[in-house]
Structure formats: C-alpha cells, structure tokens
Amino acid sequence: MATRTELLRQHRELSIAIRASEDWQASYKDDPKTFKALLAGEADLEASAGAYLRDLAQRSLGYVDWSRLPQPVAADAGPVLNNSDPVWKQEETLLASAILDIVTELVATGAIAGENLYGISIDFTTLDEAILIAARTQVAQLVSNVTATSRDLIRESIRQSIARGEDVNLAKARLLDVINNHNPVRAELIAHTESVNAYQRGLKNFGKVTGAVSKTWDGLAGACKLCSPLVGKTIPIDDLFEGGYDHPSRHPRCRCGLIYNYS
Known part of the structure; x- marks a missing residue:
C-alpha cells in the first residue's frame, strides 16, 4: 500500500501533467523551464492551501460558542467569533506561513520568464526586494479573502443548523461537512488563480525594471x-x-x- 507521502507525490505529478495539457497563452510555454516551474508552483500551492484548509476544518469547531445553539440570533451577534477576534488574525498568519515561500518562488519565476522571453538578463532571485514585496502584497490580499470566506462558510453552516433546530452534535457534524466539502475546490481555485497572479506580478516587475x-x-x-x-x-x-x-x-x-x- 502506498504511503501518504507517495500518494501526495503522485497527485502532484498528475496535477502538473493535467495543467500542462491545458490551453495556455503561448508566452507561458515559450520558455519551457519557467513554464515547468510555474506548473510545479501551482501544484505546491494547491497542496499547501489544501493542507491548511483541512486543519482549519478541525479548528473551526472552536470558533463557535456552542452553548448559544439553537438560539436564532443575528449573524453579527451570533455564536461565531467576530471578525475582530484574534483567532482570525492567527488564521491569516497560519495561511501566510503555509504559502508565502511558494508565492515568492512563483513571482520570481515570472520575472525570470521575462528575462528568458525578452533576452534581457537582470538575474532576478527570490531575495530581490521587489520580488519579496510583490509576494507579501499578494499573500496579504489572499489570506484576508480566504479568511473572510471561511468565516462566511462557518456562519452559514450555523444558520442552517439553527433553522433546522439541530442539536450541538448535528451542528458540529454539519460544520465539518460544509468546510471539508468546500476545501478541495477552494484549494484548487486558490492554486489556479494565484499562481498566474504571482507569475504575472513577477513579469511586470521585469517589465518595469527593463x-x-x-x-x-x-x-x-x-x-x-x-x-x-x-x-x-x-x-x-x-x-x-x-x-x-x-x-x-x-x-x-x-x-x-x-x-x-x-x-
């Protein structure tokens, strides 16, 4: 039987092969080395985002005051922790930690692709200040959006449980199902969208510098x-x-x- 590590490696390789076969605007494929790096970064971003979201599902149970169910309360005064509660800032920190290095590599990949496509060498690396700033900016925007969506999913699950008159056990089971059922799609969308965003940020940095x-x-x-x-x-x-x-x-x-x- 394959180990979890082997299964993850196989999934990564399959993801890269599938994405490589998709229709991309020609410039992505014109430099095979950076295109391969882009596909690898996309696969790694999906895996890291997916792992974070799986852990979030379990943590989300602690973000609800279950003693207040099944009272039909307004969302802004409900049992789900408010936006200002420190746990959400911690969630943003956890997600940023999981993906920042990958996004930085993807931004650098876009800049290096510019060098190769336009024949102008700048010797970009992941340590360049412009690359680091671009990556941090993108990650900050992403984690804020992901955390807001997570709160919305939790709140909607609790509303559904209250509307159905579910007890705490059923409400917890519903919450886990809601989060876990959304996670694979969320991780895939994050990877597909943010990998291109990061690559294009790096490519623009190249354009500005040159x-x-x-x-x-x-x-x-x-x-x-x-x-x-x-x-x-x-x-x-x-x-x-x-x-x-x-x-x-x-x-x-x-x-x-x-x-x-x-x-």
Whole structure:
C-alpha cells in the first residue's frame, strides 16, 4: 500500500501533467523551464492551501460558542467569533506561513520568464526586494479573502443548523461537512488563480525594471466573454485594463498573458 507521502507525490505529478495539457497563452510555454516551474508552483500551492484548509476544518469547531445553539440570533451577534477576534488574525498568519515561500518562488519565476522571453538578463532571485514585496502584497490580499470566506462558510453552516433546530452534535457534524466539502475546490481555485497572479506580478516587475512602457493583453483564440474584450488591448504599463485589472488572471483559471512593449 502506498504511503501518504507517495500518494501526495503522485497527485502532484498528475496535477502538473493535467495543467500542462491545458490551453495556455503561448508566452507561458515559450520558455519551457519557467513554464515547468510555474506548473510545479501551482501544484505546491494547491497542496499547501489544501493542507491548511483541512486543519482549519478541525479548528473551526472552536470558533463557535456552542452553548448559544439553537438560539436564532443575528449573524453579527451570533455564536461565531467576530471578525475582530484574534483567532482570525492567527488564521491569516497560519495561511501566510503555509504559502508565502511558494508565492515568492512563483513571482520570481515570472520575472525570470521575462528575462528568458525578452533576452534581457537582470538575474532576478527570490531575495530581490521587489520580488519579496510583490509576494507579501499578494499573500496579504489572499489570506484576508480566504479568511473572510471561511468565516462566511462557518456562519452559514450555523444558520442552517439553527433553522433546522439541530442539536450541538448535528451542528458540529454539519460544520465539518460544509468546510471539508468546500476545501478541495477552494484549494484548487486558490492554486489556479494565484499562481498566474504571482507569475504575472513577477513579469511586470521585469517589465518595469527593463523600461517597458506599455502592455498588451494576450489571450487564446476563443477567449471567454470576460477576457475577449481585453485581448489585443494596449495600455501604459501602470494603467489598469477594463474592470480594474493590472494583469491576468481576470477570473479563476484564467490562462491569458501579457506582452510588454518597449517603444
């Protein structure tokens, strides 16, 4: 029987193979080395986010004042710990610790891809200040959103239990089911979306350092209805595309890219 470590390794390899076969905007695949690193980072991000979310499911039981069930109380005065309670800041810290190194590697991968694609060597590493700042900024935004979603899931589960008149045991079982059933999808979406975001942050850092003046949204033929209006649009490097986007991803699982222009 395969060990858990072996199963995780096999899952990682399968994830990388599946993602490699998907449709990506051409620039991602034009540099095979950084494309491979992007796929590996995406798989690692999914695994780390998934492990964090699995642990959160058990911790979430401690974030509810079960003595207040089944009282039908308002959400802002209910049995779930409020946004300001220290446990949520701790959750943000735990998630940031789990993913920061991976996101930093992905940002650096995007910058290195720029070097290879445009033939301009800057020798970016994960220790460059711009890379570190970009990674920390992205992680801070991500963990805040993930924690808010976790609170919402917990609150909605408790509302459902109260509405059904469930006792504490049933309410706890429902909460675990709700969190655990959402976790695989959440981990996958985090990985697919944030890996591209991190790569593109790194690529923009490259563009800024090397003097690019504008950027062009580049997408696949038959791009989705969200991205198709942007494909081919060129704007100054620090402007935002329609919808307020600095770069892909435009939506979960977006595989669009950017072309940086120097004159």
